[in-house]
Every structure is written in structure tokens, then in C-alpha cells.
Amino acid sequence: MKIFTAIPLCFVFKLITSSFHNVVEPNCDRTKTVCEYNWTVNYIQTMVYNPPSGTGTRYPIVPVNGTLHARTDCGSNNFYRTVDDLQDSIITGDGETRMAFAINSQIPGPSLVVYEGQQIVIHVKNDLWMEGISFHWHGLPQKGTPYMDGVPRVSQCPINPGETFTYRFTARPRGTFWYHSHLGTQRSDGLAGAFIILEHSSLKTKKRSRQPYASEFVFLLSDWFPFGSATADKWAAWDINRFSDNLKGEKCFEVKRTYDYAEIGQRGIQTPVINAKGRRYEKDGSTYYPYIPLEVFVVKQGGRYRFRIISIAAMNAYRVSIDNHELRVVAVDGTEVEEEQAESVILHSAERIDVEIQANAPVGNYWIRMEDMAAKDTNEVDSDSPDSSTSCDFQDCTSVCTCTHILNLKLGNVIQFVLINYEPTGFGRAHPVHMHGHRFHVMKIGFPEYDTKTGNLTRMNPDIKCNTLECNRAEWADELWSYGNVPGMNVDNPPIKDTIIVPWGGYVVIRIVADNPGYWYFHCHIELHNVDGMALVLQEGNRTQMPTLPNNFRTCGDFVLNDNGNDVLFGDGLLTDSTDSTDTDDKSNRADQNRTYIIALTVFLCISMVTNIILSSSCLQKGIGRLIHLLSNLLQIQRRIDL
Template sequence: MAGPLTTTIIIMAALVAPHLVLSQPCTESVCNFNFVIRRTKTMTHSRDVNGTRDTNSVKLRDDGRLELFSSLGNPAHPGKENVNGTLVPWEEVITTDGVQRNVITVNDMFPGPTIEVVEGAQVVVKVTNKLLNEVTSIHWHGLHMRGTPYMDGVAYVTQCPIMPRESFFYRFRAEPAGTHFYHSHLSTQREDGLFGALIVHKGKHPIMPSVPVILHDWYHVEATPYWISNMFRLEYGGDGAYELGAYERTFSHDGIKVSSREYNSALINGRGRFGNNRAPLSTFTVPSGGSVNFRIIHVGPDYPFRFSVDQHELTVTASDGYDMSPRSVQSVIMYPGESYDVRINGSADPDLYWIRAKTLSIGHCTKCYPYDEVNVVPDDITQEVRATLRYQGVTADRDPTTSKRNCSDENPCFVFNCPFAGYPEHENTACIHVNEAKAYAFLSEGEGHSNVTDNGGKQSISTDIMEIFLNFNFAIGSSVNGRRFVGPTAPLYQDNTAAIVPCDKEQCLRSGCRCTHIIDIPYNQTIQLVMYNTFAPASQTHHSVHIHGHAFQVVAMGYPSYNKTTGRYIQPNPDVECKNELCTDASWRNGPPLLNLINPPLKDTVLVPANGYTVVRFRSDNPGHWFLHCHNDQHMNEGMALVLQEAGDRHPAPPRGFPRCGDFTWSSEEYQHDLEGNGPSDVQTTALATKVLILSVVVGVLAFVIILTAATYCILKKKRDALSLTPMTEPVPLK
């Protein structure tokens, strides 16, 4: 039988076009990729000069063109060419927003190269860490890692981190199909650029043309110094140098804080503008009368965005890789960790049109406390990143001059995935909440996605439901059920109790705690998570929650009451009843709400609205340690996370030779013993065992030789004896 077809795709970047989101689809059964992770600097240009890599800084001209700049091109540096003023193509530069800073690249590309494979393929990614002094790991966001949970890429949970100068081979099955992405799951490296798109095409369908659109907020301070100054760190609070004070923070129209982090800019496929500069922007092409399919992925750390295209409707066809019944909307709101597939029809006049991703910020508070009396005053500050939609045949030699379409009473705007109950009436804008969407009904059995939920996505009412209430609020800071997550010091598969900080249940309920929060869930049951955020004043932020290893059905969402004139929330949703002071223990007040069990939408990252809740379901049929966390980087690293230990007695063993790590201890007795020249006891034991083994082998070989010699002697002796007893006869003469 022939082996599987294998192709190796080495996604490398030359000195040109390092920024492009390129992909070369692999349609074979085994696909190999090589990733090299390193840091570089934006707004620099590299070229080959006589076989040597020559790198210079780049300046942004007022007209948007880029020119080289170097202080080394003077007599103090003989042999260095004076390149100042030399124009270079913007395609050869990682420009980001036109401001220079360090960035993490994959194969010298930012964003990283797109992986594109077919569902069911074996994906092999060799990751080589060339960061100077940082460990790393890669999480494959949206892939379930069935049978290979140790490939999920969460450092210190599912694997040891990859050390500098070392390589690690990820090997896993590409499922489910859809729009996914990869990113570092080590501290804050995702903020610095370690991410890229991961597209899995359906196995029984032709590959349809599509374009990854990678969206994220971007900051001029690298993640490490920002995190050191963070006031809400787990270990020691910083000075808050890069955070906003209460009266500086921005709010959305519902009176909810958008972020405590100062907004700098945002990028689409690695390009944006800071302030009013003329840095290059990303351009996407649509044929007139045709359409283009966008795979929009929010990889950012903090701010949500409302994505739209001037004078064009968006047809939403999927979220987090899962098809849903198409909905035509004016815009889609996206939170960190979410992805949406949208189709844009080229039905407008051929021209250039703005693509916009705008934060939800509308203004600042003039009265910030108490939270139920916050007064938000609109301002004229626009926090927005743009790109260009170009009709085929139109030259993109200028910026578009278009505006957003008018939302009127006769032609209202519909917004998909609102985190709040609704918009102010005068805006003529209506919300479509994600729980109102419908999973796409496949035409025939066997089509579509893997069986990730009960009955292949058509879940019936089940009697084996395990319901778990999870509180996402700031009662003691970023936490889940009053527990701020302390990461283990060694992967959980090593079963090292010293590597975790146990949770004291009574203390956690009484006053909150810091521990390695692990929830055990049994095998093959319906798990219903009630993720609530209703404990005012500690619930004044929307969260996007991601669950590793699973997709889940969104069966209910509850929103607070709100003023329809202003859009301002009034009271938290009353459905969840708190049972203790911190509201870290809860139940339904009057029984569960009405659940949508008929084709509910499937997702792997979902909004938990401020002063509301979200109910999701999945089947616990994928044994492993699965991380569950807020996908806001700041919240996650501050402790808003936990581990689902699913079917603990059924976890598959990691492959032979899988790396191990953890703390090292050495007692005084062991130290003294080794100093006396006896060597470590375990080494002595190993040496003795080796000697015994060698001696046994030698004795065995000698015994075998002796036995063989004796047997041979006996056989030869018997033959000689037999010959001596045989009578001799005379030959008969021939006639």
C-alpha cells in the first residue's frame, strides 16, 4: 500500500515583500512547514550588497513615499554607502503605522505567513526559536487537537516552551475546516506580532478563492515594558505609565469602558496610519459584478472593532470557521480571538472605497463613579484603521474619498455581534446578536464539520448535562469565579503536584484567591457553561472568552436593560442570582432561560456581555487539558483563565522523547554526598544497573558458547561411533 502524499512548503521571505500575507495552499495528505521566529525592527529596509545584508532605517515622506536614512554613511564609517534619500518600494518594508519599533516576525514576515491546507491533512510545522533571550510556543487557535492535546501550544500547560536556538515539531490533524489562526501563547508575544492566518479548506469541496484580513490594535510600546508597568499584574503591580486614568478612559455608548489602555493605532494586514501620516495601507481587489470573500481575523490584544466597507453590505457566512445562515449587514463587531467570513459583492460603481475598522469608543466620562451613574460625553476623537477596496481596473494611486452609507429609518443599518442590547434610537441602527444566528443546515449527511457537539450539531435535550457557572468580573481583579490563575511551572501532563498552586475552595469563595484553577469534567457528557458578568460594579467590561479543544453551541445570551433613547444600560440582567458576597457562586434565579437547541451557532470564542451572560454547550469527548480564558491579553495575563481537565483518566500519552521541564531542587544531604566524590545517587544507581546488565550479557554469551560447543562435540562423537559399527562389503565385479 502506498504511503501518504507529502509536500514540504518552506514559507520563507526574501528581502522583498516581507509584510505580505502570502500563502501557497497544500492539497496533499501531509503538509510540512518551517517557521523561524525572530525579532526585527519596523521601518527598516534590507538589501543585498556584494553578498552582504545591508539594513538601513526608513523615513516616511509627507507624500507617503519611503526613503532610506542612515547615520553611518559618513567618513567615520568607511565602506558604508551613503544611502540617505534613496527611495525604496513600500512593498519591501514592514511599515506598520509608520512608527519605528521592534516586532516579532515569522520567516521575516509580519503578519506571519498564511498556512492553507485541506481538512484532514496531517500538518507538520517545525518552529525554530531565534529570539535572543525568550522562550516561545505556538497555539493553533480553533483547531481541536483530537488525540494530540500536547500539540495545543500553551506553554506550561500542554508543553514546555521552546527555548532560544531550539526547534520543536508540531504535528496535528487539520480539523475542523474554516478560518483559524496561529499565535504565540507565551505571555504577551502575540501583541508584538507573533501571529498569522491558518485556513483549513473543506475536504469535499473545491478550494474557493478568499483573502485573509488580519485586524488588530497596535502600540508603540512593546509588550514587555507595558506589562512591567501594568498596575494589575499578578506578581507586583507596576506604575501604570501606559494606562489611562479613570477620566481618560474611553466608553462605548452603553456606558461601558472600552479599555484602560491608551490607543495608538491599528493595522489591517500589517498596515495602518498613526495620526495623519501617509503610511501605506493594505489594498483588496473586487471584480465589478463579482465578489470577494474576506476571512477577517481579530488577532489583537485589547480593543474591539466595528468592521465595514463604505457603500457596501457585508454578507456574513461563517464565524470562527463554522458556517451559518447568511445574513446581510452593514457591519460586524469583532472582539479579540474572533473570526468572521464575509462576502462583499462588487455591485457599486467601479472606484476606490474605504474599508474601516473603528473601535466602539464614542467619548469620555465626566462622571465615572458609581458605575450605574456614569455620564459619557461624546468627543470628536476617531479611533479607526482603514484599508482600500479597489475595483478591478481602477488604479489605486490615491486615497478613496468615500463615506459610510447613511443609516435611515427607511434603510436602517444592521450590526452583527453587538456586545450590548442595542443602539440609540436616533442612529437607526439595529443589533443582531450572535445567539440569534443559525448554524448552516448542510444539504446531505456527511457534509460540513466534524462532530464537535451532540448529534453532529443538532443537539437534542439531554439528561446528562453538567452545568458550571463561571463569573468573569473584576471583584478581585481579572479572575474567574474569584480565582486569579497562576500558571503551572511544568506542563500538566507531567502530573507534578509541586508544579501547581492548589485552590483553597473556602478562601476562594470567601475573599478570592490566586491559584492554578483547574476544573475536572467527566468524559462524554454535555457540558453547559454559564459565563456571567453581572456583579456590578465589577462587571463593567465586555469579555471575549475562548475555549481550547472545542467548538461550542451558543444557546443563550442575556443582556442588561437599557434606555432605548440613549442606548445606555440601566440595570444588570437579573437571571443569575449571586449566592455569596463576591458573586463567585451563583445559580439561576428562576430557572434557566429559554435555550436555543435548534441549529444554534457554533463558535470557539464568544462575547460575555457586561452586566449579562452567555450560555454555551459542548460534548466532553476530547480528553486533554484545555485552556479557557478571556482573549483580551491584559485580562488573561492578569489571571482571567482556568484549565478544563477533560476526562483525566483518558488523556493520550505524549510521544516518546517529548520534552520535560520544571523546577529543580537539591537537598543539603545530596549536595554533601556529591561533594564527597560519590556522585549523585541516581547516577550511581544507573551506573550499577548498567554494569549488572553488561555482566549479565557477557555471562549469557559465555554460557551459550559452552552449551553450543558441548552439543557439537556430542553430535560428532555419535557420528564416529556409528561409522565404526558398520560392516564392510566387497565390491561386486561387473560382467
């Protein structure tokens, strides 16, 4: 059974205000060379009234006779006011309360809409209590600024709580992109938003073939979890997400599969959302909260509109369609393409597809539908995934390795990658693979063999010969294909993308020119797979060929205390078999100074006593006694100092 959400497309004449503005409008004037923004990352609660100032009383949002109200007190019906008056201060999500992360108290994050060639300056303050953060600008090559790519522990240190980090880079090229945190699973908990780079008139390279649109819309689609995405990912990694009712139920979720029999997972989709608005659905298609507002796109009859659809999903692929409207695909992953008519489009995690529609239907509301790709259910369960580790240098990688894999690329070379997705155990799935630092040419996609009646995969693509069970020592089955001599390559007009779907049982051939020195992350964009280590690092050029880091750019890494074999206890413990030379030197210096003071004092007192003796011989006997007593006291003080 397919689970879908539907969003209304309304033919009306007034734009209704909401907490997230889905209309594409530049937020930096075309004449400016620098666009500057201030972001504060903070916690936020869904289904709670959040004061626009960020301070003040918050109120839970509750349904009353089918509409939402803010409750101001316990045990009474004294409601503050209806939600229609509070839209700018509420994030509904799927209708459940849960903690999330926000940028300037917004989910999705504020859209960046700028012009190509402008300098972007974003001051990010981490106002969280205990989580580090970072931001990656998905699809931007960051040529010349690899240290602004936003991958923690690859291009920068995480921004720790209380710290501020300034990103600065050039907005290039034009197209539909997005940004998201690249630390853990934070992008699925609110830290993501649209990044639209518009064509600048001074940078036009060819005559514009399309007339201006009546309006353009930001369309962020995602899956939404009733709890933090870190919990969802760990449940999947630990193979316990199949248990229902938050692990307490007697029944288990059944494995969902796509039309080619590739797996989706035990849970599939529960809450697909558009611009962080949706309704939680159950297996029978019912929803818990029919009163939760959905995203609305307002158009006028007869107008032509562009929807910039961006998948920020953690796990799932979606089919998107609009009732009674054909879609015309005009761009993919930020690059314009030859126009194609379509009834629907399918997006995997991190992909973007720009479509335009002609609003020629009768005035009314039309559903925008998001469907998962589920075709049938089975009772199989997932297998364990390897954990991450560090260096690959001293590991035997004939089987599965758990290490940080770095590929060295020589500057100026044309690099061809063959991405293989062979999973012979029957529990595979397509993988959306994203390359940082480049937009690559897709030269060829090799699909597996399918049953023409059922659509199920019947055989892995025979072009690849796997020499291990994991297929990590693969080669072409035909030796004549080696060294780039692969037939069927599109060398005339290969698509340009930054995220490519590698089909289960098949492969993809892509090419880049190694012209962007730096360290670039290359990984699966399914969130669980990325945090489990389905990634590597491309080192493009040597260190001397990479751009110089800005002054005072903070670096990070491991700290291991080396005590040189001495047995040392720190803090209030005792020092054994070791001495602190600095502490000893300080004590010795203080003792020498005290000895000098005692000697000077002794000399002074002796002179004084002698003078008194000379002036008063009658007191001679008494003076000698005092002098002896004083010298005895001074010797005792000296002895204590030496100890």
C-alpha cells in the same frame, strides 16, 4: 470621539506586490497528504529595511517629500532608493520604529492555507536570544493530539532560545482559523497569522451552495502599540497607563466607554492596523504619518469576493465596514451560518467573521473602516488585578483566589457551562472567552437591562443570584432553572463557536460533549486579562484515557532542591554538616590504588638491592645505607597519600 482607520478597496486590474500577500492561495497542493513548513522566529525592527536573506546591512526608512526612502548614510541625502522598490523587506506598522518578533522575518506571520484532512508539520526554530515561545492553533480541536495545542506549561514546554520544536496534527475542520504564540503577550508583538483550511473535494458532506469567488482575502485586524505589548499590559495592570506622553505628561487619558457604558480603557485605540499596516492617530483624529502605506485589497468590478476577517487584537473590539458596500455574513468562527446582510460587523479579540461583497460600485477607491466602540469619556480609573499563583486546593475561595483552577470533566458527559460577567462597581466590560479543544454550542445569551434612550446598562441581569461580591458562588435566581432546565435555550440550531462574548452584566450558556481527552485551556482572550490569570484548565478524562505522548516528548515543571536538612554550601564554598559520599569514595579508591603501587615498587627495589649486595659484597655497607634511605622516602610518600 471615535477613532478609526480607513483602508482603500481599489477597483483596478493589477495586484500590487507587498510584504504580506493578502490573497488566499493554497500553499500545499491538494494531492499531498503531508504539508511541511520551516519557521524561524527572529527579531525584526519596524521602519527599517531588512535584507530578504536575513543577513546584510539594514537601513532606516525615512520620509522625503512625502514619500519613504531608505537612508544609507548619516548627514547626507544619499538615499538608497524609494520604498516602492523595497516593499518586500519593510514592516511599517504605525510608522514608528520598534522591536518586534517575526516568523521568517514576516509580520503578520506566513498564512497557512491547506486542505481539510491534510497532515500539518511545522518545524519551529527559536532564534530569539532570551524569550521562549509556543504556538497555539486557534479554533482547531486537536482531537487526539492535545500535546500539540501549544499552551506552555499546560500542553508543552516553551520552546527555549536555540531550540526547535515540531508540531504535527491534522487540519480539521475546514474554516477560517488563526495561530499565535501563547506565551505572555507575544501575539501582539508579531507572532500571529492566518490559518485557512479549505474544503477538500473528497470530504464534501453536502452540495456546495455557493459559486466560486473571484478571490478571497486574509484580513487580520489588530491594535498596535508604539512599544512592546508587555509594557502596555503592565502599565494597565499597574494603573499607570492613564498618564500621557509615556508617563511624563501632565495630563491623563480619560476612560473610554462603549455605548452600553462598559469600559474600554484609558487609552482606547491609537493605531488600529490591518495586516500590520496602519497610521497612528491622535485624539483629534489627526495622524502623525499620512505617508505610511495602508493595506490595499484589489478587486474587479462585477466580481464577488470573500473577506476572511480575523481579530488578532490584544484589547479592543472593532466595528468593520466598507464604504458603499453591503456585507453578507457567511461564516462565524470557522462555521458556516445562514447568510445575513449587514452594514457592518463587530469583532472582539479572537473572533472571525467571513463576509462576502459584490463589487458593483463604480470603479474607484473605497475605504474599509475600523472603528472602536467608544461612546463617551469619564474620569474614573481602573482597579488592581490579582496576580497569578499555583494550587487552589488549600485556599479559601469565598472571595478572590489566585491559583491554578482545574475542572475535571468525565468523558462522555454533556457539560453545560454558565459564564457570568457581573461587575457591580460600574467598571466592567465584555469578555471574549475562548475554549481550547472544543467548538461549543451557544445555547443562550442573557443580556442586562439597558436604558432604551442612552443604551447605558441600568441593571445586571436578574436571572443570576450572586452570593458573594465577586459573584463566584452564583446560582440561578429561580431554583427551577437548576440542572439544565433553563428557559429560552436554543436547542434547534444553536450557533457553533470557539470564542464567545460574555456581555457586561449578563451571562452565556454553552454546551459541549466531553469527547476529547486532554488538558484544555479556557480563558479570556483580552491579552491583559489572560496574563493576569483570567483562565482555568479543563481536565477531560483521567491520565490513562489521554493520548500517549510521542517518544522523547519533553516535559517541564518546577525544580526544588531538597538538602534533607543539611547545611550545604556549593561551588567554592565549604561543606558543613554534610559530606559528599561520592567524592569520599573516589578519594578512598585512589588512595588504595596508590598504596598498591608503593608496595609493589618497594618489593621490586628491595629485590634489586639484595641482588646487588650478593653480587658485590664489597659494597655491602654502602648498599645497606642506600636501602635504609630509600625505605625512609617511601614511608614519607605513603604518609602524604594517607593524609
